Amino acid sequence: MFDEVTAVMRSAWYWTCLSGYRCHVAMDPVIRLRSAVALAGRFPVLAGVDLDVWPSEIVLLQGANGAGKTSILRACAGLLRVAAGEAVVLGVDLTADPRPVRRRVGLLGHASALYDDLSVADNLTFAVRAAGGDRRRVAPALERLGLLGRLPSTPLAALSAGQRRRVALAVLVARDPELWLLDEPHAGLDAEHRDLMDALVLDATARGRTVVLASHERHRAHAIAGRIVEVAGGVAVAPAGPIGGVGPGRGASPIPAVEAGRVA
Amino acid sequence: MWRDAVLVAGKDLRVELRSRVTTNQVAPYALIVLLLFGFAFDQDPYILTHAAPGLFWVAVLLCALLAIQRSFGLEAADGARDGLRMSGLDAAGIFLGKALAVAAQLAVLEAVLAGGIVVLFGARLGHPLLLGATCVLATVGLAAAGTVYGVMAAGLRVRETLLPLLLLPVVAPVLLGATQAWLAAVGLSSGGGWRWLTLLAAFAAIYVALGVLGFGTLLEEA
Numbered sequence: 001m002f003d004e005v006t007a008v009m010r011s012a013w014y015w016t017c018l019s020g021y022r023c024h025v026a027m028d029p030v031i032r033l034r035s036a037v038a039l040a041g042r043f044p045v046l047a048g049v050d051l052d053v054w055p056s057e058i059v060l061l062q063g064a065n066g067a068g069k070t071s072i073l074r075a076c077a078g079l080l081r082v083a084a085g086e087a088v089v090l091g092v093d094l095t096a097d098p099r100p101v102r103r104r105v106g107l108l109g110h111a112s113a114l115y116d117d118l119s120v121a122d123n124l125t126f127a128v129r130a131a132g133g134d135r136r137r138v139a140p141a142l143e144r145l146g147l148l149g150r151l152p153s154t155p156l157a158a159l160s161a162g163q164r165r166r167v168a169l170a171v172l173v174a175r176d177p178e179l180w181l182l183d184e185p186h187a188g189l190d191a192e193h194r195d196l197m198d199a200l201v202l203d204a205t206a207r208g209r210t211v212v213l214a215s216h217e218r219h220r221a222h223a224i225a226g227r228i229v230e231v232a233g234g235v236a237v238a239p240a241g242p243i244g245g246v247g248p249g250r251g252a253s254p255i256p257a258v259e260a261g262r263v264a
Numbered sequence: 265m266w267r268d269a270v271l272v273a274g275k276d277l278r279v280e281l282r283s284r285v286t287t288n289q290v291a292p293y294a295l296i297v298l299l300l301f302g303f304a305f306d307q308d309p310y311i312l313t314h315a316a317p318g319l320f321w322v323a324v325l326l327c328a329l330l331a332i333q334r335s336f337g338l339e340a341a342d343g344a345r346d347g348l349r350m351s352g353l354d355a356a357g358i359f360l361g362k363a364l365a366v367a368a369q370l371a372v373l374e375a376v377l378a379g380g381i382v383v384l385f386g387a388r389l390g391h392p393l394l395l396g397a398t399c400v401l402a403t404v405g406l407a408a409a410g411t412v413y414g415v416m417a418a419g420l421r422v423r424e425t426l427l428p429l430l431l432l433p434v435v436a437p438v439l440l441g442a443t444q445a446w447l448a449a450v451g452l453s454s455g456g457g458w459r460w461l462t463l464l465a466a467f468a469a470i471y472v473a474l475g476v477l478g479f480g481t482l483l484e485e486a
Binding site: 077078079099100102103105106107109110111112113114115116117118119122126127129130131132155 | 268271272275278279282283338341342343344346347348349350351352353480
């Protein structure tokens with residue numbers, strides 16, 4: 001209830017700022033990266049990223065394969081160590097210790113991060129309880145993702161790639177973290193569940209959550225994103241700014257806040 | 265920490281119950297190892313009876329390697345380790361949970377192997393209290409050390425071959441202590457069995473402490 005009220009107030013506040021002033025200076029960004037460098041071995045997968053993401057935004061990272069989109073998401077999840085620069089997510093300094101942020105962040109990656117031998121329901125129950133959540137969230141999440149009938153008791157190994165993706169998404173819905181990081185969220189889903197994916201993202205931001213997604217499905221991703229950030233060579237090279245026609249409740253940020261070579 | 269440990273142990277044991285790898289693959293493997301020892305010693309009752317405790321613990325070590333490989337293989341598949349890290353579970357709790365699950369599987373395998381050496385080698389089980397204490401301490405030590413070295417090898421592509429190389433030399437004191445304590449329990453050794461338990465208890469305490477304190481760092485670096 002409190003989250004919904006906060007989200008409505010935030011949306012109303014955004015609308016008052018539509019003239020483009022940098023009103024967000026009064027708020028703390030959910031993600032703040034400054035010259036963030038991350039290494040995979042000796043190879044710099046992030047080579048000095050600057051990025052700000054504000055509460056309730058939907059930000060689309062787009063770029064070629066190997067550009068660094070997944071690395072940005074993993075760094076924000078606290079899974080990829082930021083070796084240099086500034087990296088603060090949900091107020092947690094990732095360069096000092098990324099572990100405190102993880103329970104507050106959900107990452108839907110290429111892998112499902114689930115156990116093949118456990119049933120769908122067991123996987124969800126473990127994930128929710130491990131994150132400190134209430135197991136009563138499991139059933140509504142299964143229902144929301146259409147994982148009904150015999151599916152909850154089916155071992156994950158017996159599911160198709162699309163069904164596994166839905167189970168991973170159900171974990172995210174059941175956990176309902178403050179920051180959703182989605183890496184190619186539409187991959188493997190049929191048309192019906194792609195629509196559902198979009199609805200879940202919009203619903204999450206309406207409840208005050210923040211979403212950063214990386215996607216090659218431009219048409220779909222552009223339809224829900226409030227702002228686009230171009231990534232290349234491990235840096236955010238060019239902000240595309242807000243997408244026209246996107247208003248509050250769809251994760252819009254009215255402030256492009258573009259600086260030379262920076263994305264804010 | 266204990267809540268997280270119970271959660272992780274429950275998950276690992278549920279995976280084992282569903283997959284039945286321990287009962288359908290590792291336990292038969294353990295019995296085959298005993299049979300091969302029997303063939304190697306040419307059914308000589310004297311040698312087999314005297315060597316039975318040592319052969320038992322060698323077989324337990326080989327089974328422990330499989331159980332530990334399996335425990336961390338679960339986390340390596342399909343990014344499950346990232347899911348575990350993202351959950352925010354206490355690292356010491358994860359260590360204790362994984363070690364508890366390995367220890368539970370080892371306890372089952374030890375029961376199977378004990379039956380095996382009695383039937384195949386004609387071995388005696390002797391002093392039950394000393395034998396029970398030996399099994400408990402050796403199992404805790406093996407599970408704790410195995411979990412520490414298991415997570416060290418977990419992130420490497422060569423983990424299947426590296427783990428035995430790391431673990432087997434380290435657990436030599438468990439093999440020595442547990443074998444000697446068992447020999448004392450059945451009256452085949454002149455030394456007191458209880459003093460070997462001190463070695464087993466010290467080993468277990470060291471690796472439990474190492475795991476509780478260092479598992480978080482090892483999990484991050486793996």
